Amino acid sequence: MEELYTLEREVGRGSYGVVFEGHMAKTGQRVAIKRLPCSNPECIELYLQELWAMRATAKNHVNVIALHSCLLQTGPRSLKTLIPGKLPPRLVESVLKGSVVEAPQSQEKNNTEQRTNSVSRLQDRTNTVQARPKHQTKTKSNASDSTTPQRPQNKAKKRPAEKEEEQPEPLSCLALWLVMEYCDGGDLNQYLLSSPPDSQRDHSVVRQLCSAVAFLHSLGITHRDLKPDNVLVCVTPRGPIVKVADFGLSKMSEGLVDGELTSQHFSSTCGSDFYMAPEVWGGLTYTAQADIFSLGVMFWAVLERITFLEEGATQEQLGAYVCKGRSGWLMPLGEALWENADLQLCIPMKFKRAPPLPPPPGPAMCTLLLDMLAFDPDARPPADQLEARVHSALTEDSH
Template identity: 40%
Template sequence: MDTGAADNLRRRTRSSRARRGAATGARAVLRAVSVGNTEDTDHDMEGAVGLCKLRVTAPRYSLLREVGRGAYGVVYEAVARRSGARVAVKKLRCDAPEKVELALQEFWALASLEKRHENVVQLEECVLQRNRVAQRMSHGNKRSKQYLRLVETSLKGERVLGPPEEPCYLWFVMEFCEGGDLNQFILSRRPDPNTNNSFMLQLTSAVAFLHENNIVHRDLKPDNILISERSGSPILKVADFGLSKVCAGFGNASEGKVGEEKNTNINKFWLSSACGSDFYMAPEVWEGHYTAKADIFALGIIIWAMLERITFIDAESKRELLGTYVRHGADIVPVGEALLDNPKMVLNIPQKRRSCMSDGVRKLLHDMLAFNPQDRPDAIQLRARMDQVMCAA
């Protein structure tokens, strides 16, 4: 990493900035969250972090330690009391319309998945808590006044949940990934071609699955890719769906249609919110008019940086992060922004002279990072091409 480039780093991050926060030191809390087993009735919750004990007979989860904190919420490692399984519990305070919108988008995306995928983080359940009452969330639950108030808050952009002294929280219970994020995993180990190849296959499979299910992630970056090592080998998990978009009406996963047909539909769904993180944003995202192909561009940046260990220093957290860029004098500029300024620019892939990158991967990365989204493969084509490249290798 060029320290001069780091000193001159220009970093402009969109709405994902509110959700970014470095992991803090562990803090034992040993408090419990209790959730009822039905969806349409209210239940007590023995809360964490300052809530007094309520009438709870069988707490479902015990919070063990805090593993991450940001303006968006707090993440804990927890254990399910009945099975002993470790889980991650994310606590989101819904005290402002923008926070409600991020929380609901994550819930809608994960709740819309009818099938599991090994490389997408699994939502076990989501609980809505207001004051001393907790209720398990279900998508489109018209019987729950609290759920409808959340939706109304998001749509109107103004608080309709009641006075600020009555806090409202969403608790996401998800699988726990003990291996940290992709940045931590890659940069703490020696380069391993076999791991790189496995990760490329896993990432392309995950994005293809999401697009087949009409979900555009919109914030793919190494921070949002977690690692599970429970199986003995590292398994990637795409996570953090707060900026995701479920493209309703453009294909239905339950209809059994051919995946390629559904993928074509999602790439006709135009989005207009310029969101994401600068170094992974496609050129068209900077302009605020894009499709699911923006995820393909972000994935290309991640894979390129992972293979050549290209990093920069984040100006806010001071962390070293995986990410490729273009050098303009003393500045380093995100690839998407540089391509927007000069669409005919030819990217120098691979960037390092002594690179072990194969010709197949090099060509694939060039296509994934094309200025024109129509020149990029869609997620289904990308998965097939990556399989071919790995087989050839």
């Protein structure tokens, strides 16, 4: 059965791709459609990591963004649905070889000829994917000349191809399209900072994020870029439902082995400055416990409504930090702890909070935040214990 997705408008743009709001033509269901151009092996590797992680989570947790389908663009307006559990061989080969692998000429020509038979298509109202007019070589024909002797082509002399359609389509025209559930509340920054503080809502957000990360870690998925920008919000009559998204930097390990969580070590420095753990800042090997540190920064910011502005930006972001010097220069917590492992964090923060101010977190929650932000990764609570500890701390502080 053919699925037709319609692109309505662009809703987000990042370093690697563009996200559109769209809908399924047959059902009218709104979806988010993310276009990831496959222009170099480094980007392709990130896209395949994201696809693999999203397939692993499938639609099994309410607080993790759901992937509906993935399409591979093989021509200007030709797409095909990827088979679940498999990755496009040509893109995998590009990653392994470290250079973009182009399709064979005959394959690209076949893709172009069969574009009307593609399983899935996108109807674009934003002009992002445009059908490109082909260059056609016109030749004169005359029925009376059908028997005219023709001069044989000189096969010994090589000539450049004259027809554009005979050239292989460069892989830079290809892209992955991820069709995901649509979140109408924007990201966590937009949602929380657009309304007055609400402690009950903030506590719900914290609990949901705990549940999402515990689920991901149980599958052996380390997100590695947890931050408010990568948490989307669905607005419902019962309150916000948050969704962890953007798995481009995620890594997968074996998950549970003999009932125990593996502690795979990673070495590449990645993430966003204000949410990175000290061991990541220091270039050390690290584990999934780096995600717990990122959560700690987010929780502290959400519960106290702590915001900052990055240089050159105009949009406030939720995030905790350390002020350095008389000028009040902001320093990421992970960087500050890497420079001074004995640094004492002041929770709750007494300054630089965004008005109107919510009540500060209670003693039990402050203790838990300090544990999540510990310099030693092993001192941080693991994800499978965090949800219970958050519930216990919030309950204790409410009394």
